[in-house]
Amino acid sequence: MKAGYWGVLWREFSKNRLALAGLVIVISLILLALCAPLIANNKPYIYITEGKVYLPLFYDIITNGKEYAELKGTDLSKEKFTGFKLFPPVAYSYSEYDLDSIVVPPSRKHLMGTDEQGRDLLARMIYGSRVSIFIGFIAVIIYVAIGIIIGSIAGYYGGWIDMVISRIIEVIMCFPTFFLILTILALWGPSLASVMLVIGITSWPGIARIVRGEFLKLREMDFVVASQAVGAADRWIIFRHILPNALAPVLVSATFGIASTILIESSLSFLGFGVQPPTPSWGDILSQSRDFMDFAWWLTFIPGFAIFITITAYNLVGDALQDAMNPKSLSGK
Amino acid sequence: MTTKKSSQPDLVTVDNLTKFFKTRKAGLFERPGTIRAVDNISFSIPEGRTLGMVGESGSGKTTAARSILRLIEPDAGFISIGGTRVSGLERARLREFRKNMQIVFQDPYSSLNPRMAVEKIITEPLAIHTAMSRTGIDKKFEELIDLVGLERAHRGRYPHEFSGGQRQRIGIARALALNPKFIVLDEPVSSLDVSIQGQILNLLKDLQKRLRLTYLFVSHDLAVVEHVSDRIVVMYLGRIVERNTTEGLYSRPLHPYTQSLMKSIPAVKPVKHGFAVISGEIPSPENPPPGCHFHPRCPYVMTICRSVYPAYRRIGYAKVACHLY
Numbered sequence: 001m002k003a004g005y006w007g008v009l010w011r012e013f014s015k016n017r018l019a020l021a022g023l024v025i026v027i028s029l030i031l032l033a034l035c036a037p038l039i040a041n042n043k044p045y046i047y048i049t050e051g052k053v054y055l056p057l058f059y060d061i062i063t064n065g066k067e068y069a070e071l072k073g074t075d076l077s078k079e080k081f082t083g084f085k086l087f088p089p090v091a092y093s094y095s096e097y098d099l100d101s102i103v104v105p106p107s108r109k110h111l112m113g114t115d116e117q118g119r120d121l122l123a124r125m126i127y128g129s130r131v132s133i134f135i136g137f138i139a140v141i142i143y144v145a146i147g148i149i150i151g152s153i154a155g156y157y158g159g160w161i162d163m164v165i166s167r168i169i170e171v172i173m174c175f176p177t178f179f180l181i182l183t184i185l186a187l188w189g190p191s192l193a194s195v196m197l198v199i200g201i202t203s204w205p206g207i208a209r210i211v212r213g214e215f216l217k218l219r220e221m222d223f224v225v226a227s228q229a230v231g232a233a234d235r236w237i238i239f240r241h242i243l244p245n246a247l248a249p250v251l252v253s254a255t256f257g258i259a260s261t262i263l264i265e266s267s268l269s270f271l272g273f274g275v276q277p278p279t280p281s282w283g284d285i286l287s288q289s290r291d292f293m294d295f296a297w298w299l300t301f302i303p304g305f306a307i308f309i310t311i312t313a314y315n316l317v318g319d320a321l322q323d324a325m326n327p328k329s330l331s332g333k
Numbered sequence: 334m335t336t337k338k339s340s341q342p343d344l345v346t347v348d349n350l351t352k353f354f355k356t357r358k359a360g361l362f363e364r365p366g367t368i369r370a371v372d373n374i375s376f377s378i379p380e381g382r383t384l385g386m387v388g389e390s391g392s393g394k395t396t397a398a399r400s401i402l403r404l405i406e407p408d409a410g411f412i413s414i415g416g417t418r419v420s421g422l423e424r425a426r427l428r429e430f431r432k433n434m435q436i437v438f439q440d441p442y443s444s445l446n447p448r449m450a451v452e453k454i455i456t457e458p459l460a461i462h463t464a465m466s467r468t469g470i471d472k473k474f475e476e477l478i479d480l481v482g483l484e485r486a487h488r489g490r491y492p493h494e495f496s497g498g499q500r501q502r503i504g505i506a507r508a509l510a511l512n513p514k515f516i517v518l519d520e521p522v523s524s525l526d527v528s529i530q531g532q533i534l535n536l537l538k539d540l541q542k543r544l545r546l547t548y549l550f551v552s553h554d555l556a557v558v559e560h561v562s563d564r565i566v567v568m569y570l571g572r573i574v575e576r577n578t579t580e581g582l583y584s585r586p587l588h589p590y591t592q593s594l595m596k597s598i599p600a601v602k603p604v605k606h607g608f609a610v611i612s613g614e615i616p617s618p619e620n621p622p623p624g625c626h627f628h629p630r631c632p633y634v635m636t637i638c639r640s641v642y643p644a645y646r647r648i649g650y651a652k653v654a655c656h657l658y
Contacts, residue, residue, distance in 0.1 A: 005448050005491065222444035225404055226507065230458040231431035240457075244448045 012324035019320030025313035049083030092120035142200025147207025155215020214246035255318035341379035350410030385562030432511035439520035441500035
């Protein structure tokens with residue numbers, strides 16, 4: 001049986017059914033976000049009229065928003081029965097107004113109902129997942145990178161360098177991150193980029209601490225000493241021996257980090273500091289729904305539930321990863 | 334085995350090796366604590382021979398072994414291996430020289446990187462020191478894996494897929510990769526089953542004969558040391574208390590500490606001892622007893638032992654630090 005470290009990890013991980021379900025949700029959400037324009041769009045995939053074949057949706061994507069010149073003025077919407085049209089599963093765009101159906105409950109026409117401007121909620125939810133996942137991943141990648149670099153330096157060199165870095169970490173960990181983010185956004189002005197950047201540069205101390213601890217532990221291990229004994233350079237030892245072994249707990253932390261970043265983004269959008277309209281985000285949809293909470297339950301329930309499911313899925317995956325990495329389950333067997 | 338071995342030239346010479354560790358920072362009213370882990374030890378190993386280094390845990394034997402390879406930077410002392418003054422090498426030259434001296438570790442679990450396949454582990458030294466081609470490394474790998482008695486087909490496996498004994502063979506193969514002259518064996522069989530210990534010891538002896546290796550064999554297990562060593566030094570609290578040939582040490586141990594160690598070897602046929610097997614714990618190396626470090630546990634303790642550390646006395650080939658002689 002040929003199984004590397006990751007193979008064994010996967011075997012342990014897949015024993016946990018709940019975590020597998022979480023992983024399926026996480027992967028589906030990522031696919032959904034990546035393919036959002038192909039799933040929710042008011043342009044048809046194929047439009048055949050008068051013996052000519054058009055691909056309006058793909059044309060739109062490839063040319064970045066242009067229309068076929070000969071189709072200008074043609075109403076391509078689903079209700080107009082002209083020619084053959086094949087629509088995506090959700091035949092609405094996130095910003096398409098339909099003033100005839102404002103705040104309509106879920107029905108066959110609008111599976112998740114519509115909002116106060118008659119926009120299809122399902123289309124907005126699908127596009128909203130892009131923001132959550134994009135912010136989650138980019139912000140986490142930023143702070144994991146910062147954390148690994150700073151933690152490695154502290155852990156490998158030790159001494160006064162470690163002292164200084166550890167104190168800085170402690171100071172930053174004392175900051176109430178959420179309010180720090182609010183303050184910085186108030187100065188910079190809210191935008192997708194600044195939300196990611198601010199989360200990225202304020203959340204690294206946790207990762208740095210983990211990496212530092214792993215380095216301190218690993219640099220005393222015999223296999224590191226063995227590498228020193230054959231005359232390996234510091235760089236070789238860090239990148240071949242210490243870092244690969246220190247990454248597993250970072251992965252766990254990053255998984256939880258994505259969950260909490262999505263939550264922070266939702267909260268910021270809810271408060272109006274996040275992504276600016278018309279780009280939909282789950283927190284923003286939730287925020288808009290406040291005025292209609294009494295009678296339009298779907299406007300509150302659906303984005304709230306989506307946030308809940310997403311966070312839970314990431315946390316389940318993170319938990320199971322942590323269990324799978326337990327040295328007991330990895331030792332020898 | 335014969336006793337006349339001194340005809341071989343010495344490959345390894347260690348003189349006055351010393352390593353102290355600081356235990357805490359100096360406070361306002363206290364001096365920093367120091368552990369005299371290795372305190373002025375000297376010995377030499379003839380080429381192709383094995384020196385056994387025996388002592389309880391805390392006697393400083395592992396620190397001594399690692400200081401000789403400068404994996405721990407010694408505070409003072411002279412180390413020469415194959416005519417090169419290792420103690421004086423600066424960083425880059427030391428890294429280059431490391432291919433001549435290697436180490437095999439006690440714990441075959443922590444001494445192999447869990448994320449690396451066996452092939453990568455064993456050939457790592459080659460990747461660091463040589464500009465060998467892929468096929469050259471492949472050939473050397475097969476040579477090494479045959480040498481230590483593992484299967485070539487296992488090249489892609491990871492450490493956790495092997496037993497303790499097999500892992501130790503992997504560690505030995507890695508140590509041999511650069512054809513070193515001198516290998517420190519730091520308790521190489523202590524964490525293995527007794528049935529496996531014999532196999533590994535025989536492998537080590539066999540390799541020594543075939544490759545003309547010089548060993549420093551560190552162990553707390555006198556039975557194991559007797560099996561492999563030509564000469565033995567006994568360490569107690571950072572100092573060498575007795576040096577002797579293996580035959581001499583086992584037939585007539587001189588130092589009372591060596592005597593009590595001998596009596597603590599479990600025998601198939603138990604014999605009645607003249608005095609109790611070594612009593613008490615090894616004292617803290619941070620605060621060793623004055624005079625002879627062994628006096629609180631010594632059955633022959635005299636007044637002078639409590640105040641003066643005994644000088645080495647030569648008795649035949651042996652050297653011993655004890656006021657009895």
